[in-house]
Amino acid sequence: MTGHIPALSKPVIALLQPRPGGIVVDATLGAGGHARLLLEAIQPGGRLLAIDRDPAAVAGGRIQLSGFEPPATVVRGDFGDLDHIARSHGFAQVDAVLFDLGVSSMQLDDPARGFSFRGEGPLDMRMDPDNPVTAAQLANQLPERELAGLIRRLGEERWAARIAGFIVKRRPLRTTRDLAAAVEAAVPRAAWPRDIHPATRTFQALRMSVNDELGSLGNGLKSALSILTPGGRMAAISFHSLEDRTVKTFFIAESKDCVCPPQQPVCTCAHRASLRIVTRRPVLPDEEEIRANPRARSARLRVAERI
Ligand SMILES: C[S@@+](CC[C@H](N)C(=O)[O-])C[C@H]1O[C@@H](n2cnc3c(N)ncnc32)[C@H](O)[C@@H]1O
Structure with a gap:
């Protein structure tokens, strides 16, 4: 089994801009690589909420993220419920939210989880074993x-x-x-x-x-928007086109003042832009990163800022 190398970690930190004392959410804890970088960047005094629906990731994350003050808050849950999870753990207003979508290397490389055609295991594929x-x-x-x-x-x-x-x-x-x-x-x-x-x-x-991944993603993006402070940022790393399209469509819709159908002559939606798109085009890994971490080859990062 290999460890999980966080994808696009440099651009994630550069674009999410975590600051000392900041309040941030990692909605996809996994092996805790991004979470730890975020936690280091918000020292001293910052607070991190880390979420995963996989109890194995949560158990590992509690160890990986230990030793900080205040300690990281590590919660098992579905990021589709991000707003409830965040509010009930004292993270009603946050400066940054990260989604690193899909499965981790630990999940993929463990035949017992049934995610991979390499190696033989039960046909399972649940991130949350209680699903x-x-x-x-x-x-x-x-x-x-x-x-x-x-x-x-x-x-x-x-x-x-x-x-x-x-x-x-x-x-x-x-x-x-x-x-x-x-x-x-x-x-x-x-x-x-x-x-x-x-x-x-x-x-x-x-x-x-x-795992109802697109359903959770849609709800997670809306939830993230509802807890971001003005000027706060959300970032999403996708690994295939359906995820990336969901993120892109959400960012575009939320960055517009009107979302009425184009053929409608007068606006009736009363929609107001709540996001500014930071990455006009998705950020991709460079060759050096792909060489070091071939699993990052299809990663695409999009970032938007709360207005
Ligand atoms: C690509 S890994 C994240 C890796 C992590 N960024 C790191 O640096 O180690 C994705 C993780 O998100 C979790 N996950 C996927 N969908 C989720 C959801 N809807 N709610 C909570 N966790 C989810 C998976 O269980 C997996 O552990």
């Missing part, structure tokens, strides 16, 4: 058309219908290897992607559905 839905349930119980739709939508996989057909024929699927083998059999060899494993998109789709 009632597993990847095995989706793969084995969804009607074929629904399964195909899910893989097409969340995996952006053009072979979705064929993959769903193969999954249904091979039911019950129990392990990550069973799922990877079904996808390998479904996608013709000549159509296998050159740079990723053919099952990558299918695994991504099931994982996103199991």
